[in-house]
Amino acid sequence: MEGIKVIIETCTGCGLCLRACPYQAIELREKKAWITDKCILCGACVEVCPWKAIVIAGWKPLPKEDLSRYRGICVVAEHRFGKLSPVVPEIVGAALALKGQFKSAPRFVSALLIGTGVKTLVEDLFAYGVDEVWLLDKSGIDPFAEDILAELAVRAIRERKPEIVLGGGTVMGRSLLPRIAAKLRTGLTADCTELTIDPETELLRQTRPAFGGNIMATILCESSRPQMATVRHKVMKPASKEMGRTGRIVELDYKVPKSDFEILEFVEDTSQKIDLTEADFIVSGGRGLGDPKNFSYIEELARVIGGTVGASRAAVDAGWIPYPHQVGQTGKTVNPKIYIACGISGAVQHQVGMKGSDVIIAINKDPNAPIFTIAHYGIVGDLFQVIPELIRQIRSRESGEGAS
Amino acid sequence: MREAPPGGKLPMKVAVCIKQVPGTTEVQVNPDTGTLMREGVEAIINPFDLYALEEGIRLKEKYGGAVTVLSMGPPQVESAIREAISYGADEGVMISDRSFAGSDTLATASTLAATLRILGPFDVILMGRQAIDGDTGQVGPETAEHLGIPHVTEVKMIEGIEGNRITLHRMLEHGYLRLRAPLPILLTVVKEINTPRPASFKGKLRARQVPIKILRAQDLELSPEIVGLSGSPTRVVRVFTPPRPTGGKVFTGEPKEAVENLLRTLEEAGIPLKCRNGS
Ligand SMILES: Cc1cc2nc3c(=O)[nH]c(=O)nc-3n(C[C@H](O)[C@H](O)[C@H](O)COP(=O)(O)OP(=O)(O)OC[C@H]3O[C@@H](n4cnc5c(N)ncnc54)[C@H](O)[C@@H]3O)c2cc1C
Ligand SMILES: Nc1ncnc2c1ncn2[C@@H]1O[C@H](COP(=O)(O)O)[C@@H](O)[C@H]1O
Numbered sequence: 001m002e003g004i005k006v007i008i009e010t011c012t013g014c015g016l017c018l019r020a021c022p023y024q025a026i027e028l029r030e031k032k033a034w035i036t037d038k039c040i041l042c043g044a045c046v047e048v049c050p051w052k053a054i055v056i057a058g059w060k061p062l063p064k065e066d067l068s069r070y071r072g073i074c075v076v077a078e079h080r081f082g083k084l085s086p087v088v089p090e091i092v093g094a095a096l097a098l099k100g101q102f103k104s105a106p107r108f109v110s111a112l113l114i115g116t117g118v119k120t121l122v123e124d125l126f127a128y129g130v131d132e133v134w135l136l137d138k139s140g141i142d143p144f145a146e147d148i149l150a151e152l153a154v155r156a157i158r159e160r161k162p163e164i165v166l167g168g169g170t171v172m173g174r175s176l177l178p179r180i181a182a183k184l185r186t187g188l189t190a191d192c193t194e195l196t197i198d199p200e201t202e203l204l205r206q207t208r209p210a211f212g213g214n215i216m217a218t219i220l221c222e223s224s225r226p227q228m229a230t231v232r233h234k235v236m237k238p239a240s241k242e243m244g245r246t247g248r249i250v251e252l253d254y255k256v257p258k259s260d261f262e263i264l265e266f267v268e269d270t271s272q273k274i275d276l277t278e279a280d281f282i283v284s285g286g287r288g289l290g291d292p293k294n295f296s297y298i299e300e301l302a303r304v305i306g307g308t309v310g311a312s313r314a315a316v317d318a319g320w321i322p323y324p325h326q327v328g329q330t331g332k333t334v335n336p337k338i339y340i341a342c343g344i345s346g347a348v349q350h351q352v353g354m355k356g357s358d359v360i361i362a363i364n365k366d367p368n369a370p371i372f373t374i375a376h377y378g379i380v381g382d383l384f385q386v387i388p389e390l391i392r393q394i395r396s397r398e399s400g401e402g403a404s
Numbered sequence: 405m406r407e408a409p410p411g412g413k414l415p416m417k418v419a420v421c422i423k424q425v426p427g428t429t430e431v432q433v434n435p436d437t438g439t440l441m442r443e444g445v446e447a448i449i450n451p452f453d454l455y456a457l458e459e460g461i462r463l464k465e466k467y468g469g470a471v472t473v474l475s476m477g478p479p480q481v482e483s484a485i486r487e488a489i490s491y492g493a494d495e496g497v498m499i500s501d502r503s504f505a506g507s508d509t510l511a512t513a514s515t516l517a518a519t520l521r522i523l524g525p526f527d528v529i530l531m532g533r534q535a536i537d538g539d540t541g542q543v544g545p546e547t548a549e550h551l552g553i554p555h556v557t558e559v560k561m562i563e564g565i566e567g568n569r570i571t572l573h574r575m576l577e578h579g580y581l582r583l584r585a586p587l588p589i590l591l592t593v594v595k596e597i598n599t600p601r602p603a604s605f606k607g608k609l610r611a612r613q614v615p616i617k618i619l620r621a622q623d624l625e626l627s628p629e630i631v632g633l634s635g636s637p638t639r640v641v642r643v644f645t646p647p648r649p650t651g652g653k654v655f656t657g658e659p660k661e662a663v664e665n666l667l668r669t670l671e672e673a674g675i676p677l678k679c680r681n682g683s
Contacts, residue, residue, distance in 0.1 A: 014521065019552045050518055050550070052627045144581055147554055171576050175557040178542040182513060182549035187637030190509075190540035205641075211537055218642040260554045262569075262584040266576070275578060281680075306680030323596065329536055330451055330595065338675065359675050360652075361666070367656070376652035379666055385659040390677075393663050398679040 004046075006033045010053040017045035017054060020183060048185065067163075070225040072108040073098055074134070074162035076153065077125060078172055079113070080143050084121055086278070087168035089238035091231050092128040094195055095166055096239055098204070101197035110134055110162065110250075114152050116141045126247045128239040134160060136252040144266075145259035146172070150179040155254055157184065162226050164204050166195075169232040181228050187221035188228040193235045193356070203227070209352070233277065234335040235356065276327065281307030282336045284327055284354070285315055288343020288364065288383060292320040297387045298342060304391050310334065310354075312344045328353035342383045346371025363387065416469030416565075418460040419526040420493065421516055421547070422453040424477050424484040425537040449484045452532025454491075456593045458600040459562065460530050461492040467565060470494040472523060476504060476515055482616055490603035490611035497523060501621040506633035509538070513546035515631055518624040520551060528570070529590040533558055541592065548590035555590040556583070560597050 013031035026045060027034045033045070033054065045054045073095045078085040088111075095109045110132040111125045119137045126133070134156055141148060157165060157180070165180070167173040169191040181188035194207035198220075204227040207218045221227040276282060283305070285298040295309070302309050310332075311325040327334055329349040339357035344350060346362070346369055354360065355374060362375035363383050372378050379386050427448040449457075460471040473488040475481040476499035485496035499519050507515065520526060529548075534541035541557070548555030556574050563571035565587070574581045575594055603611075621631060629635055653669055655662040670676055 014552070016550070016552050048550075050514065050521075050626055050630065144583070150549075171558055171574075174541050175545050175555070178509070178545035179549050179555070181542075182510060182546040185510065185637070187508065187510065188542060188546075189638060190538075190542055210539055216644050217640050218644075219638050220641050221638050224637040260586050261556075264571075264582040264584060266579055266581050267573075268579040277577070304679055305677055338677065359670075367654070372652075372654055375654075377666055377669065378652060378654040379659075379662045380654060380656045381659050381662055386663060389659045389663045390666075393660075393667055394677055394679050397667065 004035050004054065004056045006035060007053045007055065008032055010051045012051055012053070014051075016048050016050070020045050020048035048183075067223070067225055070161045070163035071105075072110060072162045073164040073166065074157065074160070074226070075109065075111045075130065076165065076167040076173065076177070077111040077113045077121065077133075078168050078170060079115060079118060079121055080172075082117070082120070084124055085168055085170060085172075087170055087173070087231070087233045088125075089128050089241065090233065090236040091166050091168060092125070092130055093239035094231055094236040095164075096129050098164070098195060098197055101199070102202060103199065104202060107163075108132055110160070112153060112156055113137075114141060114149055114156075115143055122249060123243070124241070126245045127241045127243045129242075129245060130247060132248045132250055134250045134252055136254060138254075138256050140256050140258075142259065142261075142263050144172075144263050145261050146176050146179065147261060148257050148259045150176055150183060151257055152252075152254055153180050154183045156252055157226060160250070165226045165228045167228075167230045169230040173230050177228060177230050184224075184226070184228075186224040186226060186228060187219075188230070189219045189221070190230055191232045192229045193232050195229065195231070195236075204229070208232075232333075232335075232356075276308055276310055276325070276332045276334050279308035279334065280337045281305050281340075282310045282327070282334055282338070282354075282357070283307050283340045283342065284310035284312065284344060285321070285342050286312035286344030286350075287314040287318070288345075289315065289320065290343075292318075294384075295321055297383065301340070301342075301387050301391055304394055305338075307336075307338075307340075310339075312347075312350050341371050341375070342387060344371055345369045346374065416463050416467045416528060417524065417526045418463050418469060418471045419520055419524070419529045420453070420457045420460040420471060420473050420488070421529065421531045421543075422457065422473055422475045422484055422488055423450040423532070423535045423537075423543075424448070424475060424481045425450045425535055447480060447484065449487060450532050450535045450537075452534060452536070452593065452595070454532075454600045455595055455597050456530035456532050456591075457488055457491055457493060458598045459591075459593055460528070461601075462598065463528060463562070463565075464494075469527075472497060472526070474499060474516070474519055474523075476500070476507075476512060476519075478505075485616055486611040486614075487603070489614055490607040491601065492604070492607055495617070496614070497617045497619060499619045499624075501631075503621045503628060503632045506636060507631065508636035508638045509540050509542040509546055510637060511631050511633075511635035513543050513550055514626065514635060515624065516543065516547045517550035518626050519619055520547070522619075522624065525588060527587045527589075529553075529588070531590065531592045533592045533594050544590055544592040551588075551590070553588050553590060554585055555592070556585060557592045559591045559593045562591075562597075 108131040111130045114136045167177040189206040283302040310327045316326045335356040340361045342363045360375045362371040362378040367380045427446045473493040474497040531544040558575040561573035655665045
């Protein structure tokens, strides 16, 4: 190939470039990379080679002016079992908000939808307000086969050049997007809670909690594209859905590679039915309960307000309640509308998992417990008296008898 | 890739990547670079990485082989590596060079991948689901991509290995996925996967004596542009402490009265606690 060269002495035959090449234009010949004439000089191999063994004459890592070739915001439309993931409307909402912040030129919001039999989701994506759907609907794409999803997504991104790519802060998103970012050798900011466009540079300002939420960091990705981020679930306001909206469909037609994975089964986990991360109301218990059977207080209150049971690590470690209930740094991060912490001191490791709750209510007999510094409302008192009283009054209010 | 002897044990070459993190969240930030200052804070092994290590030791016990622990960071990561050896790792490698400072996940992953390639090939590479300081969970998948091998995140169980295929349970929202994948593979693990054992007396003795291999930038033959700050596409431009609510309305006194006040205040604020479940 003209212009591109493999330095035979430095090439180790590691094969990374073979996988990086979106056009299957590299082969191994006598344990060295060999560039065939399918090559279009995209430079993916140059970027990926750790040994600097591939050079393109005059090629430099993305000169500044080239950044402007990237335009628009692309949302990775995660889906499972024929439905969009609940995080998708939130990311679309975030993307639409960003779109309005560009002053220099209008931007489009696109959704990248890859899968088998996913065409039916296009309508939903338009209803949420995306301008374009980049659709790859072909047989043989398991929604869990991340290896091929990453490859196909990279191909689409290289071709369509969005300046921003957003994905969900879900298990899949936080596994797939790093894979994509590394293939593209660009930056990725994990689990963002705030995204804005810098009015001057029009760069994406990505803000995320680090150190378990004790500090916030704003991060830029200045000299590589796209700028990529995963978005924490339940933080951004979801886009409103208006059926009947339409947009442009861009059909992608790539050959689907074979996945390395053999997906055997998805096992619905009843112990995970307590889906804390989706719950709107959570009642959590800690060491203050003193005894496993006292979790019945928590369960009862949760039942009354239609909530889910959470716990501190102390309660989990004591074996009072299984680990899936644990909230905090080594447990789940939750963002309910109301979080009621009962008999929980509010150690930072616990706080980081629940600080994002809209309203925090603490019940603790120690007025100096740190939980009160982050609680919006609190009762200082013995939970064994307060909780039954709370249940009684909530019920009597409901039946219209007033609070007496 | 090595073939498993039919029906026999597959000697496993296992690598575990551990990160040393501050044991406290009282962190300080370097105002010039926006990077974290780790000096003077007690350091621990990232809690999730202990599960990765335990799983590595279990693989070795089941299939034979050896566990190599690696950690990238300033010279004090040596203590984390020695601690890992006291739990049962066979050898330790420290990846330390001034030029690695300021690495983001992409640069860290490039560096780890280069190390793994030089020391390997490994059959299984284990990492924690995320580090409790950066909380990104990106280093695992990005390292796998640089190595050109598959990865699976949030692994809660290794069912077994047959020939060159490993069967796994992966946690997902609302359940878990059973899947089979080829070796070599990179896995990130969650707490459910096992209960780490305590250090043995023998392990502690070994940990004190065993030499730790040190790899510098030049040993990895990585070009300077892809490591450290210059190899990091992301740049932290601002670090701040989130505004803390300075405590809210707290009600004291008799439970009955306190509860009445709480419910009234909530209702006035438009967030009534309602009975949502019949009686
Ligand atoms: C690396 C690391 C990770 C961690 N991860 C997590 C995590 O994910 N989640 C987590 O929760 N913790 C985590 N922790 C532990 C955390 O530091 C605390 O130890 C833990 O949260 C304390 O739980 P607690 O509040 O239930 O117990 P305690 O701190 O013992 O608090 C009990 C509280 O109950 C109150 N109380 C007692 N009796 C009553 C009563 N009758 N009525 C009312 N109040 C009463 C007391 O005043 C006290 O404030 C982690 C720690 C480390 C080091
Ligand atoms: N500097 C490092 N040295 C070794 N392993 C690391 C390092 N940084 C991250 N890791 C591994 O990558 C995992 C995820 O880290 P992170 O992506 O930073 O959340 C950790 O649990 C470690 O197993």
